Amino acid sequence: MPKRAPARCGKVAARLRQVELRCRAMEEVARALTAVEDLDLLLELVAEKVTALLEADRTSIYLLDVESGQLWSRVVQGDEVSEIRLRPGEGVAGWVAQSGRKLNLKDAYQDERFNPQIDRLSGYRTRSLLSAPLLGNQGQVLGVVQALNKKDGSHFTPEDEQLLDAICSQVAVAVENTQLVLKLLGRNLELQEARLALARKVEELDVLFQLEREVAEALDIDQMMERLLRRTAELLGCEAGSIATVEKENLQLVFCGAIGSRAEQVRRLRLPRGSGVAGWVVQQGRVALVNRPHEDPRFSQEVERLLDYKVNNLLAVPLEAGGEVIGVLELLNKQRGDFTADDEKLATLIAGQAHSALIAWSQRVEREKENRLQAIGQMLSGVIHDFRTPLTIVSGYVQLMALENDAQKRGGQAELVLRQIDFINNMTRELLAFARGESGLLLHRVHTDRFLADLKEVLERELGQSGVRLEICDRYQGVLRADENKLQRLVINLARNARQAMPGGGVFTIRVDDAGERVRFEFIDNGPGLSENVRRRLFESFVTEGKKDGTGLGLAIVKKIVDEHGGGIEVESFSGRGTTFRVEFPKRID
Secondary structure (H helix, E strand, C coil), rough: CCCHHHHHHHHHHHHHHHEEEHHHHHHHHHHHHHHCHHHHHHHHHHHHHHHHHCEEEEEEEEEEEECCCCCCEECCCCCCCCCCCEEEHHHHHHHHHEEEEEEEEEEEECCCCCHHHHHHCCCCCHHHHHHEEHHHHHHHEEEEEEEECCCCCCCCHHHHHHHHHHHHHHHHHHHHHHHHHHHHHHHHHHHHHHHHHHHHHHHHHHHHHHHHHHEEEEEHHHHHHHHHHHHHHHCCCEEEEEEEEEECCCEEEEEEEEECCCCCHCCEEEEEECCCHHHHHHHCCCEEEEECHHHCCCEECCCCCHHCCCCCCCCEEEEECCCCEEEEEEEEEEECCCCCCCHHHHHHHHHHHHHHHHHHHHHHHHHHHHHHHHHHHHHHHHHHHHHHHHHHHHHCCCCCCCCCCCCHHHHHHHHHHHHHHHHHHHCCCHHHHCCCCCCCCCEEEEEHHHHHHHHHHHHHHHHHCCEEEEEEEEEEEEEEEEEEHHHHHHHHHHHHHHHCCCCCCEEEEEEEEECCEEEEEEEEECCCCCCCHHHHHHCCCCCCCCCCCCCCCCCHHHHHHHHHCCCCEEEEEEEECCEEEEEEECCCCC
């Protein structure tokens, strides 16, 4: 009995040492979990401790990829296999991950859950095996720790299972915390990317706003293109740039805008649609980013020699919308480095703005042409309307001249005819000037007494057709600056309007008074007055009522002439007591 006591004491001492080693190892694992920030280093340390504590040959640690559902090895001791990936349920580790339960096999090859394929690939022979899940705080599987082959040739014990469970519970906390940190970092990265994307959008909107303002302030298409190019060159740091559009008739590239040292020469260029990089861009409808132009077959060295301008790099972007390419934006010689993908994005954005501006300008020009044609049509109607009076006078005096034997009288009649022809010529010139976009007044010093005296015979012939008597009372007898030809048209139109209102005869009176800074003309008839319907729309074109030969243009022409002079017009009409048109013109006397 006394002889057996030392042996029993030796076993107890060995057991105590083993427990002490395991406790110390658990402390080291716990310290590592709080001290080691790198998850891979931590898992390698855990694998080493598991191998030592369980007296195993090697240890593998798998983590679960949530997106794919696969297990992939983060730590594999031994040099035979660098990485192992397992589908859910595949092999022992796959089964443990799928079930969330540990598995202790005394002979792995006797269990159908074991996959010998890994042994065949590595040349390693697995005998005993202990595998346990890493479980998160919600019970979800995070991974698997697997120890292989007990070194003494035996199998893993229940105590080994408890030890591995304890280690797995601590490792699971570290893995879960790391995954949480990575998720937060991912969210922060997403927020950072979103912030950068928002900043880019704000920058793009700011660029668009600046370009929109530049375009809006431009007076013509050339100035608009030059402003847009200058702003673009500033943003991208380029030496020169141009905008070319496709001429529909012959499909040539015509440069409508250019900046840089050779801008004038560039504006005179006309290139075939497929010529050079710009022509290729128009033909293909694609961006060309060329940082080594002399190595690119699309680059036209002939144009470079023609302009005597060395091109180091270039960026060309199509001006297109809805699949239709109408031109190209080309930028040359970035001053700092090569053109980049970010430059391409910004240039594409600006090209879209240039395309919209060109289309809007083209539509505006077309509208102006249509409006001018429409205005010319209306003006032509007015001129034809006003031609009738001088032509009637010319016709009458020519007939008188044919019957007149007195040379002196014929000379006076001829002078009146020539004056009416001048009047017709002036109206013709006015129409042609308007067609060319040269609208305006030809202001001269007009003496009211002389002006009315020259008109008197014309007005008497106009009014005499209906038995209307003319009375002129010029109490001003002074000077104003006006377009005499248009002023004459105004008076004749109002006289004709009065004659048509009094087909059975009456009195038409013209009074002129000094109104301070203005000269007031009053045109008075004693006809039946205006109806309410006509009075409401009096100065609109083609408004007439009860006039056999009326066109409805006379008063519209009168209003236009008054407006052009910066004057004012009022109408006073009473049923049965006639109508008064009161017109005032600024004197504008030098």
